[in-house]
Amino acid sequence: MEKVKIGIVGAGVWGETHAAIYQEHPFAEIVAICDKQEERAKILADKYKIPRIYTDYHDLAEDTNCDAVAIVTPDFLHADIAVEMAAHHKNMLIEKPLATNREDIDRIYNAAKENKVRVMVDLHNRWNPPFNTAWQEIRQGTLGEPYSAYIRHNDIKWVATDMLSWAGQSSILWFLGSHSLDTLRWMFHDEVKRVYSVKKRGILEKLGVPTDDLFLTTIEFSKGGVAQMENGWVTPNGNMNINDFKFSMLCTKGMLSIDASNHNMLQMVTEEKTTTPDILVANRVFDKCKGLSYESIRDFVDRLADGREFRVSLDDARNTAIAILAILESAEKRQAVDVVF
Numbered sequence: 027m028e029k030v031k032i033g034i035v036g037a038g039v040w041g042e043t044h045a046a047i048y049q050e051h052p053f054a055e056i057v058a059i060c061d062k063q064e065e066r067a068k069i070l071a072d073k074y075k076i077p078r079i080y081t082d083y084h085d086l087a088e089d090t091n092c093d094a095v096a097i098v099t100p101d102f103l104h105a106d107i108a109v110e111m112a113a114h115h116k117n118m119l120i121e122k123p124l125a126t127n128r129e130d131i132d133r134i135y136n137a138a139k140e141n142k143v144r145v146m147v148d149l150h151n152r153w154n155p156p157f158n159t160a161w162q163e164i165r166q167g168t169l170g171e172p173y174s175a176y177i178r179h180n181d182i183k184w185v186a187t188d189m190l191s192w193a194g195q196s197s198i199l200w201f202l203g204s205h206s207l208d209t210l211r212w213m214f215h216d217e218v219k220r221v222y223s224v225k226k227r228g229i230l231e232k233l234g235v236p237t238d239d240l241f242l243t244t245i246e247f248s249k250g251g252v253a254q255m256e257n258g259w260v261t262p263n264g265n266m267n268i269n270d271f272k273f274s275m276l277c278t279k280g281m282l283s284i285d286a287s288n289h290n291m292l293q294m295v296t297e298e299k300t301t302t303p304d305i306l307v308a309n310r311v312f313d314k315c316k317g318l319s320y321e322s323i324r325d326f327v328d329r330l331a332d333g334r335e336f337r338v339s340l341d342d343a344r345n346t347a348i349a350i351l352a353i354l355e356s357a358e359k360r361q362a363v364d365v366v367f
């Protein structure tokens with residue numbers, strides 16, 4: 027099988043995750059890396075032996091020896107790059123969220139359709155083993171029909187204060203809520219109809235990050251399912267995991283629950299703190315990338331190479347982002363909002 031020639035835009039924290047998996051994938055070849063901070067691109071180019079470096083994504087778009095592009099820039103900087111890549115007929119893996127306003131969502135969607143390019147958005151919780159097993163059980167009808175659900179998906183403060191330089195320009199709803207909401211849509215096999223959300227603000231602002239602390243959201247699905255979704259960026263840094271991740275679902279003939287954070291698969295204690303590393307998310311077994319963060323990216327290459335449909339469609343990503351916009355609007359107006367696709 028011919029290798030997919032991939033370029034990466036964004037040589038930051040998550041750009042390196044992409045580089046690591048493409049490098050070991052038998053059907054992928056990283057041909058170029060682009061970052062407006064040249065030094066960052068150079069570091070990854072050296073480490074992953076990437077032949078071409080660009081500082082302007084337009085030059086990568088013009089690169090005819092590149093079939094597909096991974097867009098790994100901050101949440102709110104995906105659209106211009108995606109539209110340009112679509113115009114140059116590059117297939118794409120776009121980091122979540124698809125985009126953070128309606129105009130950008132529509133621009134990417136229309137550009138992909140008009141230019142007939144294939145797009146997947148990295149809503150990777152579908153590759154999370156306990157969630158995937160739960161989804162299979164629900165689809166097989168073992169538990170009956172989904173009735174109600176609860177999802178709690180929080181990060182420690184450090185992610186907003188230290189890991190991301192741009193958290194103040196985004197929201198926990200984009201950063202983690204995209205995964206939570208996609209998971210709910212996927213589990214219910216349904217679209218969000220109406221949302222009501224309440225938010226809190228202040229803790230992060232005092233720490234110099236001008237963004238909301240948390241959102242508590244009630245969600246109604248079109249076929250009648252209901253869910254509660256909690257997303258926050260203010261869990262204490264001493265928490266044993268970066269993520270605080272719980273899920274439960276009540277169905278008409280049974281229920282299930284997942285504790286994806288306190289699994290205690292590995293506990294490590296130092297003089298300072300105890301951690302239970304998120305090895306379901308990303309780890310290495312000898313020199314191989316393992317964990318759901320890598321699996322979604324690996325699956326993108328597999329399916330690009332052999333032509334199968336992506337497991338996260340462009341419509342999935344679009345509808346998830348549009349429902350998140352409704353949640354943001356609801357929390358701002360303090361009233362329920364109908365989602366208009």
Ligand SMILES: NC(=O)c1ccc[n+]([C@@H]2O[C@H](COP(=O)([O-])OP(=O)(O)OC[C@H]3O[C@@H](n4cnc5c(N)ncnc54)[C@H](O)[C@@H]3O)[C@@H](O)[C@H]2O)c1
Binds near residue numbers: 060063103
């Ligand atoms: N799938 C996941 O769970 C997951 C985890 C972490 C991050 N992400 C996503 O990945 C994306 C990037 O996050 P990150 O943590 O790597 O951010 P980062 O700040 O570490 O890296 C972003 C890089 O993009 C570069 N950049 C910005 N604008 C650019 C442009 N126009 N052209 C070229 N380069 C440009 C910046 O210079 C920076 O090096 C975000 O959308 C984030 O939500 C996803």
